[in-house]
Amino acid sequence: RIKNKDPSYIQKFWVGLMDGDGSIQVNHWRKKALQYRLVIKLRHCSENVEMLNLISKDIGGKVRIIKKNEFVIWVVDSRKSILKILKIFDTYPPLTSRLRAQLKFMLECFKRDDVEWYLNSRNSKYLTPTGRDISVDIDYSYFNEWLSGFIEAEGCFSIRQNNFHSFSIGQNDDKYLIDAIRNHFNIQSQTRNPYKTFWLIETYRVSTLHNIIKHCTEYPLIGQKLVSFNKFKDLIN
Incomplete structure (x- = not known):
């Protein structure tokens, strides 16, 4: 279905899919350690499974069926894999203010690696107007x-x-x-x-x-x- 497409097609497509249906999550484990996840959650059907498997093959991550076969998710929860995958955003930045704010927050958490800072900052991570982009310079190359x-x-x-x-x-x-x-x-x-x-x-x-x-x-x-x-x-x- 994607014959003759350059290898980066899936990566650029994935950024758009993440902007629409994905999330970049930081959580804590018993207030002792931070946990990181990239997730795309879709209705379970063979076409979505096939698409997420394609993304998994090209980009990384695992595909799982959840909630009694109702949803299929693509998930990355290893810190090393996440850091590698986030590099795609350096080349093809997300275009929604929501995902840009989530990405910024995750990168800040990686840098600080501080549960206390996370607990104090998580509620304002992208709810304040200043934390979200009002407009974005769109790079038309992708x-x-x-x-x-x-x-x-x-x-x-x-x-x-x-x-x-x-x-x-x-x-x-x-x-x-x-x-x-x-x-x-x-x-x-x-x-x-x-x-x-x-x-x-x-x-x-x-x-x-x-x-x-x-x-x-x-x-x-x-x-x-x-x-x-x-x-x-x-x-x-």
């Missing part, structure tokens, strides 16, 4: 691959009985990111704010949907979203 990973997590291909098919994608807090996706696909409709800090774009325009289909064909989805994309593509084309 944006296409990142975007496919992000669509895998947050995109929605809606098929409707009345033939008003649409594509939508949303995100908490980061309007700058939804605006960047809107510009990238040349979406005419405005970015909406349906509730609280959630930002969303949705497009029904056939010419725009063709742009999105072209993108997802060139930069393939590799999990469960590929199934809904293929059905969608057949209807639009």
Whole structure:
């Protein structure tokens, strides 16, 4: 499915998937030691298992089925492996303020290795406005691959009985990111704010949907979203 892609495709895609569905976690063990984890949690289905196995093969980490077969997770909990994998973010930084703040906090915990500091700082790790980026300079050299990973997590291909098919994608807090996706696909409709800090774009325009289909064909989805994309593509084309 990802034939002829450069070896870094999975890494760039993974950053987008982490931005959408992943988390960078620091916890403590009985207030004595710090524990570190990278996690992506998805609905359990063969396509998601296959995708996470691909990530595990290329990047590292283990894939497990949890909660009575309901979810599949990709997890890295060895400090050495985490440090190695975090280097990917040096080359392809995350684009959501949430993941950037989690990454910054984990790196600070690694540096200090101080449970006391962690316990005092964990509640403010990314809840304060100053701790989160209001906007990010987007590096477009990996944006296409990142975007496919992000669509895998947050995109929605809606098929409707009345033939008003649409594509939508949303995100908490980061309007700058939804605006960047809107510009990238040349979406005419405005970015909406349906509730609280959630930002969303949705497009029904056939010419725009063709742009999105072209993108997802060139930069393939590799999990469960590929199934809904293929059905969608057949209807639009």
